[in-house]
Amino acid sequence: MQIRYIYLALIASTFFLYSCSKSENPTVAGDPSSFGQLQEKVLSKVCVSCHTSGASYASESGLVLDAKVAYENLVGIPAHDPNANAESVFRVKPGFADSSLLYMKVHGIPQGKLYGSQMPLGLTALSIGQQEFIRQWINAGAPKTGVVADAALLDDTTRPPAADFTPLAPPASGEGFQITTGKFDVPASFEREIFVYRRLGNTQPVFVNHIHTKMRPNSHHLVLYTFAPDTDPFYIPPFDIFRDLRNPDGSYINSTVDQMNFHLFLGGSMVQEEDYWFPQGVALPLSANTGIDFNTHFINRSSQTIPGECYANIYTVPAQDIEHIAMPIFSFTTNINLPPHRQTVLTNTYPDTMQSPIHVFMLTSHNHEWGQKFQIKISGGPRNGEIVYESTDWSHPLVKSFDPPIVLNKGEGLTTVVTYNNTTDKTISFGLTSKDEMDVMYGYFY
């Protein structure tokens, strides 16, 4: 109720501001001011397809760029991206293009910063002139009115050289292994999700305590799987062959889908670069000659083929340094049925079936764009009902570490509470494409 009220008040005040300022400084078509031109030639043309009020990408990014509100949503507003926000980055910091998220997102995220993907997502980068126009406008104080940047730049069509992508350097000898997908094509107007089964290269059993991943821009996720030990060899894929999840017409390739039923989660990331360390003394065992099924999903909304490529460094520790063996959590339900035009909350309890007590030290989640909120609660025991995890950004779900770990005794477990909002005309059920939904809890315990 409270939130709704604030929301209504915000909408009302935005309208009020807009109607007051309309006559003096319209940001509508034909507005000659620098911001008016930017809105007309870039934001409304290229960005609003995703960043429009009510669109799932707009709620995910927290950014609406519709002409009536774009200026107010950009200038002087803290970044929504959790990493940028934690570093006090603003979307537009007047006078400082290089430290404004808007400019970084269109020009290229600086090396070492984990601020999500380059914009426009899945499309060709803005032209050199358009990027320069944004830089000039921000450096001139990012005014709402007045001409402060060279308007001719907006019509420039020179494409910048393909964004530099620096591969992840492999671990030093003896410290671990690197696997990569290798470079592959993502055709125009296509979402390509591939699997490729790679040899880790370990001739002896190893213990993993640290996973560093990196992917090229326009990626949606990266997941590393092993196969359950009792998997029928029929379902284990051959090494080094790219297996697509979808045919060019979008239909599933059933053999790939079938293999997915035997996966065990090893690690994963939904951001371009991530470095995950296990708690001190905890490591995950992998048997000798492990094969890892490398899965990734790239989105290409442009009219040109773009490259996809991912790296994963898997670092190991000597057995004598380990106090606890980590085990993966991979709990999901296929029982998803979301009626059209309404919110649905799905609750599933995963009881502790392992030898108790268990110590949960990491949790994360996976669902698709209709998921609004993913919560995990403790069920049973003295902490019954306590919410230990909450993520509201489906494409960058929180990966939450627990130090000290959550201890679950016999009869206790974890419950997922996932809120979906199906805004379509059709019922949505479980499935692996972005048109379907998922409800997966991942993590580790020892």
Ligand code: HEC
């Ligand atoms: C295909 C959909 C899509 C298009 C097109 C798109 N965006 Fe985005 N944008 C997203 C998504 C999804 C996110 C959040 C994930 C991320 O940051 O990588 C985002 C995040 C952002 C953010 C970060 C907001 C914040 O506060 O964290 C900015 C700034 C941004 N976009 C600007 C733009 C601009 C400018 C354009 C047009 C040149 C554009 N986007 C085009 C989908 C899109």
